[in-house]
Amino acid sequence: MLIVADENIPLLDxxxxxxxxxxxxxxxxxxxADVRDADILLVRSVTRVDQxxxxxxxxxxxxTATIGTDHVDVQWLESQGIAFACSPGCNASSVVEYVLSVLSVHAEQRGLDDWTELSVGIVGAGNVGKRLATRLDKLGFDIKVNDPPREAAEDADDFCSLDEALACDVITLHTPLTKQGDHPTRHLINTERLQNLHEAQLLINTSRGGVIDCDTLNARLVQPDAPRVVLDVWEGEPEVDEELANRVWLMTPHxxxxxxxxxxxxxxMVYQALCRFLGLPVRKKSGQFMADPALSKLSxxxxxxxxxxxxxxxxxxxxVRKDDARYRRVFKLxxxxxxxAFDAMRRDYPVRREFSSTKVQLKGGAKELQQVFKALEFKLKL
Incomplete structure (x- = not known):
């Protein structure tokens, strides 16, 4: 059996x-030609999988070893009897912690002693948006969540309009990229919505580059009352507009x-799905391959x-500023x-561990300390 796989998928062997x-x-x-004689195809988000x-x-x-599926023509695969699996939620905590790092630095630069004074609008309540909302709520932030499809299917009181979310101090985008249906997200953040944002606001995009109209964003950022912007995803990546890159506050390469x-x-998750498809026992778990973190304890x-x-x-x-600095050096090329270099940075990305890999020891710690670190999902040792 031949498995053709993206070379950047970790732990293939x-x-x-x-x-x-x-x-x-x-x-x-x-x-x-690469896949013609393959029985199994394993990809990440950079490969368009279709007819x-x-x-x-x-x-x-x-x-696909990713949470997103907009790079895969799922309907065509189904019509051909080709089984498909993705990895929903696999990196949700990682994205949440990226946003928390951004919020931490942003609050410091705004001179806020209490970062929970920031209201946060979360656009998209999938695996990432929902987990972010949970952590921020436990930390004491005022949050607004916008997700029309979920609002229609769940308790409407848990959701707000897009305009309400966009009125928050911080707006963070966590939607898939869709072009059709009742709630398309391509260029959801368009000219009018960008114009309504102001210089005291922060806009973060870690979803898909096309959710923001980046041409319009580029023009908006030269205006004196423009919002502060953090982009991890870009329209047309790995080609990234140099002018736009120079105008955003923080930039990282997806x-x-x-x-x-x-x-x-x-x-x-893809391995487990393939084992089920082939009727094989699941013998491997990620914990078998996880080395000790470089930072194991804070006190x-x-x-x-x-x-x-x-x-x-x-x-x-x-x-997050380390990744920003590393990526900015690329623009000298x-x-x-x-x-x-965009793809090389992703391929050779240094090991980053999630908060849960680090044990926080609280020596006689107050209840408030315990609550904060529990909300952030660090391991807690009292």
Missing amino acids: QFFEEIGTIRRVAGRTMTP ALLNGSRVKFVG IAGYSLEGKIGGTE FTSSANARDAAHVAIRACYD SDGERAA
Whole structure:
């Protein structure tokens, strides 16, 4: 059995070598010739999987080690009897912690002693948006959640209008990229909505680049009352508009979900789905391959201020400014080199561990300290 896989999927050998022969290919440039004789295809978000890629192949199972599926023509796969699996929620905690790091730095730069003074509008309440809302609510933030499809199916009182979400101090986008249906999200943040945002607001996009009209955003950011913007995803990536990159506050190369737990979790979920498809026992678990974290423990005494301690712990585990600085250096390269560097940064991304891998020891810690670290989902040792 031949497994053709994106070369950037972690732990391919460890999870799949007992199932078949693995052929690694570059995901962004994958061609029909690459997959023609494959039985299994494993991809990430950079590969468009559709009739053009698979027609005439013998592929019977497609797995994407990502939470998003907009790069896969699921309906066509179904019509051809090709099984499909994705990895919903695999990197949700990683994206949530990226947003928390951004909020931590933003609050500091705004001179806020209490970051929960920021109201947060969450657009999209899937795996990421829902987990973010839960953590922020436990921390004491005022949150507004917009998700029309979920509002129609669930308790409407839990949701707000898009305009209400966009009126918050911070707006963070967590929608899929859709072009059709009752609630398309392509260019959801358009000219009018961008114009209504102001300089005291922060807009974060970790969903898909096309959810924001980036041409309009570029023009908006030269105006004196423009909002502060953080982009992890970009229209047309790996090609990124240099002017836009220079105008956003923080920029990263689509790595918000790139914690080690998130990446390995995506591989594990596809492995489990393939085992079910083939009728094989599930013998591998991600925990088998997880090394000890570089930062295993943080310790705070009873004299620690809960909010200050939270910021120290968040940035010790992940400081988004490091990825921003690393990516900005890429823009010293030529246009063609920058696109290659975008993918290289994702391929060679340094190990980042989630908060849950770090034990926080509270020596005589006050109840407020305990509540904060429980809300952030650190391991707690009293």
